Amino acid sequence: MVAGLRLQRLPSAHPGIALAARGAAIFLALLLASIVLEITGAAPLELGAQVISATFGSTYGIEDLCLLLIPLLMTGLAVAVGQQIGAWNIGAEGQFYAGAFSATAIGLFVPGPTIVILPLMFIAGAAGGVIWILVPTLARAYAGVNELITTLLLNFVAALMVYYVSTGPWRDRVGMSNSATPRVKAEIPEFWGLVHWGLPLGVLMAIGFALVLSYSKWGYEVRLSGSNPSAAKYAGIPVRRHIITVMLLSGMVAGIAGMFEIAGTVHRLQGGISNNFGYLGIMVAVLARNSCIGVIFSAALMALILNAGIILQTQGLTTSAVLAITGLILFLTAIGDELAHYRITRIKI
Amino acid sequence: MDLLTGLFSTAFLAGGVLALAALGEVLAERVGVVNLGAEGLMAMGAITAIATVTATPYPMLGFIAALAVGALFGAVFAAATVWLRANQVLCGLALTLMGTGLASTIGRSYSGMPARAVFERIEIPLLSQLPILGKALFSQNILVYLIYIILPLALHYLLFKTRHGLNLRAVGENPAAADAAGIPVNAIRFAYVTAGSALAAGAGAYLTLAFVPSWSDGVVAGRGWIAVALVIFAGYRPIPAALSGLLFGLITALGFVGQARGWPVAPAFLSMLPYLGTIALIIVPVLAWQRMRRIMAAPAALGEPYFRDVR
Numbered sequence: 001m002v003a004g005l006r007l008q009r010l011p012s013a014h015p016g017i018a019l020a021a022r023g024a025a026i027f028l029a030l031l032l033a034s035i036v037l038e039i040t041g042a043a044p045l046e047l048g049a050q051v052i053s054a055t056f057g058s059t060y061g062i063e064d065l066c067l068l069l070i071p072l073l074m075t076g077l078a079v080a081v082g083q084q085i086g087a088w089n090i091g092a093e094g095q096f097y098a099g100a101f102s103a104t105a106i107g108l109f110v111p112g113p114t115i116v117i118l119p120l121m122f123i124a125g126a127a128g129g130v131i132w133i134l135v136p137t138l139a140r141a142y143a144g145v146n147e148l149i150t151t152l153l154l155n156f157v158a159a160l161m162v163y164y165v166s167t168g169p170w171r172d173r174v175g176m177s178n179s180a181t182p183r184v185k186a187e188i189p190e191f192w193g194l195v196h197w198g199l200p201l202g203v204l205m206a207i208g209f210a211l212v213l214s215y216s217k218w219g220y221e222v223r224l225s226g227s228n229p230s231a232a233k234y235a236g237i238p239v240r241r242h243i244i245t246v247m248l249l250s251g252m253v254a255g256i257a258g259m260f261e262i263a264g265t266v267h268r269l270q271g272g273i274s275n276n277f278g279y280l281g282i283m284v285a286v287l288a289r290n291s292c293i294g295v296i297f298s299a300a301l302m303a304l305i306l307n308a309g310i311i312l313q314t315q316g317l318t319t320s321a322v323l324a325i326t327g328l329i330l331f332l333t334a335i336g337d338e339l340a341h342y343r344i345t346r347i348k349i
Numbered sequence: 350m351d352l353l354t355g356l357f358s359t360a361f362l363a364g365g366v367l368a369l370a371a372l373g374e375v376l377a378e379r380v381g382v383v384n385l386g387a388e389g390l391m392a393m394g395a396i397t398a399i400a401t402v403t404a405t406p407y408p409m410l411g412f413i414a415a416l417a418v419g420a421l422f423g424a425v426f427a428a429a430t431v432w433l434r435a436n437q438v439l440c441g442l443a444l445t446l447m448g449t450g451l452a453s454t455i456g457r458s459y460s461g462m463p464a465r466a467v468f469e470r471i472e473i474p475l476l477s478q479l480p481i482l483g484k485a486l487f488s489q490n491i492l493v494y495l496i497y498i499i500l501p502l503a504l505h506y507l508l509f510k511t512r513h514g515l516n517l518r519a520v521g522e523n524p525a526a527a528d529a530a531g532i533p534v535n536a537i538r539f540a541y542v543t544a545g546s547a548l549a550a551g552a553g554a555y556l557t558l559a560f561v562p563s564w565s566d567g568v569v570a571g572r573g574w575i576a577v578a579l580v581i582f583a584g585y586r587p588i589p590a591a592l593s594g595l596l597f598g599l600i601t602a603l604g605f606v607g608q609a610r611g612w613p614v615a616p617a618f619l620s621m622l623p624y625l626g627t628i629a630l631i632i633v634p635v636l637a638w639q640r641m642r643r644i645m646a647a648p649a650a651l652g653e654p655y656f657r658d659v660r
Contacts, residue, residue, distance in 0.1 A: 009656065088438065135628065143635040148385075148438070149578045150631070153624045156571045164617035282442060318457065320566075324450025327389070331443035334435040 021336030074257030075281025091151025093278025097158035099255030102128030107184035129255015357485035364598020370576035373548030385441025388573025389448020394553025415554035423546020434654035521648030584645035
């Protein structure tokens, strides 16, 4: 190190530098991925141009992007909400499945006009998500069991359950497909092209959470319990009750995401319906530094990356390659976040 | 083979995956680092092993290649979390996403094919003649002995009977005190996180060369996460870690027996058993035995990066 200069670690990172670190992480990860593509014989620049023209060259492209944005926004919001109180909800994937499952159950088996069925599906989806996170929540609140592993393990249970009903008892016996349920008739209406009202609703939810967390007494207590549980407890804040409420809300948001996916986009329950949205939601929340408003933008970014992967499938790229690149971005972001804590100061010798 | 022998034979075979990965996780967590990348490391190990035996007919070479790849990824993870002190949860999740995604991408050309060479069963003379246990434990592939007998005993000895083991436990409990006593905290953390990662990838190789034995997308199926949970259940000790792997092998084997015997339960529900069982096993003991908490406690500095200058 240069004489007279030293590294100093600050207790918290400067938000601007942390944001810049995220930009750098994304750029570096994409650069590394391009280098790998170049080595394996693909032409990354051409592929990039292809992605941009396919995404922004037509309204279809932008519509597809928005349809990916809706679930990513919601699962990202779910993870970010949990983080407000320091809970890691890695189970958004499972709660998404559970929400999709219960919404489909209503959509398939309850007769009635769409105007009645849709709200019922919404409630069912939300309830599905809540039920799916209930055991991890109670275990965390009353026994101190780390919610990270319990929420995650339930993802596999939910995936198996959905796979079972969509290939077994609920499978479409009329259509050609053996691995999906019949079409759910109640549909969320479109508000622009193929994009349904889930998008404005999701954005509103994010803004709503941001406002409540920033400006209400409850939000203040939750944030305090998240950043310093023992101080919060000492101040008489019911930390345990807040943990339970916030985690259940987190599960609810992920469940609603599953409901939107069924009623707005896919219209059938099938194995793999969650499409890794739950895991990518972790990424969305981390990129947004757990800000509910920031989630809107980072979800847009993730949608872009995921969409690129889908467009490039014809070129031999897969969604699993997207998952790997996402992991790389997350890894570099984590490093960048820590490095953003440092500043170089001049010292007198 | 009668039912009980078959059950235990499958249990030892199936549990080996979890036991080996859990042993690796014990190493990392004992020095104070949570490695949530186990799932991704297993995926990388699994595909490395398959790719290796497709090229050469030696399963042991596949296993060693997986260990090497695991150590490489583990070293990158350890460099980020130990030297750069990046957030362990984020880096672990990132490693899982990277490993899983990368393995699936590479694995597309290997999907569905049975492994070219596998670890064959070896009958140990005399011992394999014992009733039940003989067939179940002593006529398995060679890795089973490594996982259930050699490795747990060796690690137990290392951790609890040697000075070096005392040092490395000190690193996990109180890095500042360890540092003051002249123990190289970060070097020890780096070494054991890397070694633990190698074992996790080795567990992946065991999965595709001895247990399944083939590659398909999603073949790891959360076993890495179960292994992380088992370490908590085993109280961060190697011998209980191996035994709890066996316990989960038993649950898996029960599911197989159920399918084979045509129990009136859908296979999907039997497949849920290990996940639900894991959740029950990490919740119930906490509620049931409050007194066990101290004995089973995690290393005090688990998950915390060590800053020498900020104390």
